[in-house]
Amino acid sequence: MTPTRLRECLDALAWSQRGLARLLVRDEGTVRQWARGKTRVPEDVATWLEARARQAERLPPPVRRPH
Numbered sequence: 001m002t003p004t005r006l007r008e009c010l011d012a013l014a015w016s017q018r019g020l021a022r023l024l025v026r027d028e029g030t031v032r033q034w035a036r037g038k039t040r041v042p043e044d045v046a047t048w049l050e051a052r053a054r055q056a057e058r059l060p061p062p063v064r065r066p067h
Contacts, residue, residue, distance in 0.1 A: 001034075001040075001041040001046035001049070001050070002037070003034065003035050003036060003037040005050075006034055006035055006041055006046075006049070007035060008053070009049045009050065009052070009053035012053040012056045012057050013052060013053055013056050017031045017032055017035055018031075020049075024045065
């Protein structure tokens, strides 16, 4: 997973790097390193995140419309 794709996935899910770190019980610095391309996103995390992002992209939440 590229740093760009990581950020795209986070955007699709409306998650922050901090939120992802908390969800994965990882250090925030580790997630920041992934986002900067300093270290690779582990394959299991990349696969899981891709699946979640694709689902969010296919099924976005409903948009509230004014009456």
